[in-house]
Amino acid sequence: MPCQSSEQLNELVLKAKKFTKQGKVADYIPALKKANRDELSIAIYHPDGTCISAGDIQQKITLQSISKVLTLALALTDCGEAEVFKRVGYEPTGDPFNSIVKLETNKVSKPLNPMINAGALAVTHMIKGKSIEERFGRLLTFIRELTGNSGISYSKEVAVSEFETSHLNRSLCYFMKQHGVINEEVEGLMDLYTKQCAIEMDCLDLARIGLVFAMDGVEPKTEKRLLPAYVARICKTFMVTCGMYNASGEFAIRVGIPAKSGVSGGIMGAVPNRFGIGIFGAALDEKGNSIAGLKLLEMLSVEYSLNMF
Known part of the structure; x- marks a missing residue:
């Protein structure tokens, strides 16, 4: 069933779009510079398969850090909770998503959580497979199941662009390899990680994934379980506590739903037992979150009483 344009959503998008002027498109990954700063779109996907939208929801975007939720779900399914959290912690951080500081200062040199870059790299390291190709293929298959697409x-262009410029992420990998958090070749892991971040989809796909998490791992139309309930619960908890980088506390107060952003301008939201949300707005704030996307979610939270707290 195609998405239906919503007059109410269109009004909210027009209000939120004004904030795009205050943000800027990610430029540290050269391929992301091409995005239109003024773009803003949203899809909301309900359990009965109906969808409402505003803006160009067919615009393809790369997942970037939104992929961290999906690799965490796959690693938890592959390895179990105990094994994953031997290598990665549970705690939020007030530092930027690509910081190395906590790795150096923690007595046990492991990443604080799976939503910062160091933690995401450690999680990607745990995805099972005999080769980079097999591991990436398993991740793609998993994401295709979650979206039904x-x-x-x-995007090969974005993956290559990230691979060639990810010097800080390589530093994080070498530090973790020195301390036994990872034990594979860094360049292979970087190849897998940059392809993971470059996986493309549109707002409707994002909203469909959000709905699966909102429904505790079940695709409601088919009633098929795609994730163990405990995996969906853990992922949603990290989305609440760490999903908006070091702006997650303010987001929990102002919006109050599990959500994850990426520097491409995407946001995936999961409103428990209600619906999934997919947003794209390329202009970012200083924390790396879609500036208009956050404003739009804040308006939605007030309009539809979404705050779970």
């Missing part, structure tokens, strides 16, 4: 792939 067999056509999802990745």
Whole structure:
């Protein structure tokens, strides 16, 4: 069933769009510079398969840090909770998402949580498979199941652009390798990680994934369980506590739903037992979150009483 344009959503998008002027498109990954700063779109996907939208929801975006939720779900399914959290912690951080500081100062040199870059790299390291190709193939298959879209792939241009410029992420990998958090070749892991971040989809796909998490791992139309309930619960908890980088506390107060952002301008939201949300707004604030996307979610939270607290 195609998404239906919503007059109410269109009004909220127009209000939120004004904030795009205060943000800027990510430029540290060269391929992301091409995005239109003034773009803003949203899809909301309900358990009965109906969808409402505003803006160009067919615009493809790369997942970037939104992929961290999905690799965490796959690693938890592959390895179990105990094994994953031997290598990665549970705690939020007030530092930027690409900081190395906590790795150096923690007595046990492991990342604080799976939503910062160091933690995400450690989680990607745990995805099972005999080769980089097999591991990436398993992740793609998993994401295609979550979205119900067999056509999802990745942007080779963005993956190459990230691979060639990810010097800080390599530093995080070498530090973790020194301390036994990871034990594979860094360049192979970077190849997998940059392809993971470059997986492409549109707002409707994001909203469909959000709905699966909102429904504790079940795709409601087919009633098929795609994730163990405990995996969906853990992922949603991290989305609340760490999903908006070091702005997660303010987001929990102002919006109050599990959500994860990426520096491409995407946001995936999961409103428990109600619906999934997919947003794209390329202009970012200083923390790396879609500036208009956050404002739009704040308006939605007030309009539809979304705050779970």
